[in-house]
Amino acid sequence: MENINTIQNIPDTPKKRIVIIGGGFAGLELAKKLCAKPFQLVMIDKNNYYQFQPLLYQIATAGLEAGSVSFPLRKYFQKYKNAHFRLGEVLKVNPEKNEIVTDIGSLRYDYLVIATGTKSNFFGLENIYKNALGMKSVTDAIYIRNYLLNNLEKALNETDTNKISNYLNIAIAGGGPTGVELAGALAEMKKYVFNKDYPELDLSLMKIKIFEGSDVLLNGMSAYASENAKRTLEKMGVEVLLNAKVTDYDGEKITLDNGQIFNSKTLIWATGVSAAKPDGFHHQSAGIGMRIKVDRYNRIAGYDNIFALGDVAFMETLDYPNGHPQVAPVALQQGKLLAKNFQNIIKNKPLREFTYKNKGTMATIGRNSAVADLPGIKLSGFIAWFLWSIVHLLSIVGAKNKVFVLIDWIYRYFTYDQSLRLLIKHKTTHSE
């Protein structure tokens, strides 16, 4: 149902109002660059924090605190009177009225920027949607951590070997960077942590499997990286099944497209995303993968004052005929350029076209082990892992977060311990 009240306490001023939907990589980069400029900025996000998704797998595997990879969005706006943050979910855009409709009210804009990223795509597979665990947000990652720890506790209460292995098995659908990183981290937990925490359990019953629909891991990276990742994971005890698409899951049985069935009470869905696009745009603006079609200035096809950035945007170029990869550097670079272009707009200067500067792709597999496809060079092993660590540490938002992550990493490196193994329960009664 549409809420027709206007969002309160955002004054009308002579400044042009830019409304940014989404405070992720793209939206936040844009806002940071525009805060001190002569616009009124309004950011709306359904969470009051930014999340650094590349390290979610470390929250899911008890290596990092959720707070270390999140950052309160309001903190950015503290110093600026012309900038406002609202916690709310945008439901719809009314381009003909220059207005957005959210669950906290409607709001007029002069310029609108959609930076809403993606959501998990279950490809219409209802059972998988109901029973698999998503891996898209801090909340998902904390849930996975709790779920895994709870299953280990439950396994201890069983005597039947099949039941025990069902609780212990962990299946991951998707052999992209998220699936590979998660599988590697879980294999290390099994080796270094679970064996000490659960000495009564026969951990040989725990199988960690990746089901990947294509014929390689890390599809999109070089053959060198894909083969290295597969070899390393297998050495760590992970079973990698290629050409294996998960088609059904009832919470216990995983069914593949070739009819094979595997038993596991855990299926983590690390495959497939679709654009998280609000309703209201005409179909002229529909790009591949539900993404919003934009021109080289990130302006949405058919609209003069609405832009889309990052994962949600589909920009076709000669180098990227199927759109840019849905990765953080694209979102950051588009956010940065649009901030410059907004200043060009008010100065009546020509806009600058977006060209992606691809500095390479990396994925970590485990301790001292990663792969990196960099311009002109392919790396693996310790050097790639060290580089991956530096790049991710520098990219984390907030000085305190950087320090905390570094401390956790150093601690873990020397102690082999993932120390954040709290099993947080839902609150049903008052604490006693």
Ligand SMILES: Cc1cc2nc3c(=O)[nH]c(=O)nc-3n(C[C@H](O)[C@H](O)[C@H](O)COP(=O)(O)OP(=O)(O)OC[C@H]3O[C@@H](n4cnc5c(N)ncnc54)[C@H](O)[C@@H]3O)c2cc1C
């Ligand atoms: C598990 C995981 C691991 C990843 N690892 C890597 C990696 O190693 N390297 C890399 O480069 N990329 C990685 N990525 C991809 C990277 O995170 C994305 O490319 C990047 O986040 C895109 O930025 P964005 O600003 O477009 O969207 P996001 O960062 O997703 O931000 C979107 C924001 O919009 C908000 N939002 C969405 N819908 C609404 C709505 N209707 N109303 C209000 N707010 C809304 C969300 O709450 C969110 O804050 C990973 C992604 C995941 C999920």
